[in-house]
Amino acid sequence: MSGLLAKDSETTPAQLAITNSSREQMQNYLGKWLPVQSYFINQQQTMKGFNTQQTRGQVNAGVNAAEGQALNKFNSASGGQVGSGRMMSGLTGLTNNAAMSTASGLTSADAAARRDYVKGLQTSLGLTQKTGNLALQGMKTAGTTQAQEAGLAAAQDAQSQQGAAQIIGLAAAL
């Protein structure tokens, strides 16, 4: 294996395993996580408005359905009292209740959609930070292992040079 400054040097099985696993971590990040992350974040941004509108639509549909049934009952029950004060008051109460339910439902829907969106932002942020750091850490670990190898090779090199110099010095002295 060639490292930063290395000549060939031996790598222990454990070092090799760490290096390989670190490289896999980095490859995993670039090849798999990065596209998934990007997709998740893009989806979240694109769907923001849609999700809010969908939830609001569900609120409206629910209230309208309930109100429609109530109106039918009201109409059949007030057949003989059309135009009476009681009928007017009943109709006003019915529509006011529907308006209150809608307003309350829409406000809660907005709040829930916003909370979900913010939670999604936090998840996205956590993902990008965590996986990025993991990949970088993996790459650094692989680099450290190779640098250790390089250091070992350089030390062996220096040792052999020192030995040769000593022999030459000894020969010159003789």
Add this chain to the structure above:
Amino acid sequence: MSTLFNNSGTAKTFDPGRFFTHDAPEYDPQTTNLLNLSRSIWSQSMAQMYPIQDQLINYAENPKFINDQVQSAQRNVDQSFAGQGALQQRELSGLGVTPTADQAASMQKQTALSKGLSEAGAMNTARESAAQTQQGILRGF
């Protein structure tokens, strides 16, 4: 020679002349990979992470955020009551009924009371949930 070290790649063959050239340095594959990965993470951060961070910070620190949500709740109430008012008119027209002045005044009073109650409820809900969202961003949900 364009590399700091020559092809044998050891400290023994270190080339001090490299320091006096303007050639771009050539790194070993490991360092090059690390550089590329760091650049990739940086560009990823610039494109996705920092805009998300900005959005979160804006949600958490924008002093207008709560008031905006309260106003939005107010709009919800206005829209809902306007819609129901129109429906009420259609219903009355369908029945061929026109309220007398007293009846109309009574209905308006009844609606105003309901609307006031609805506004208070919706605005409180909006204020509370917006504050919870801001706190949730700062301390985690």
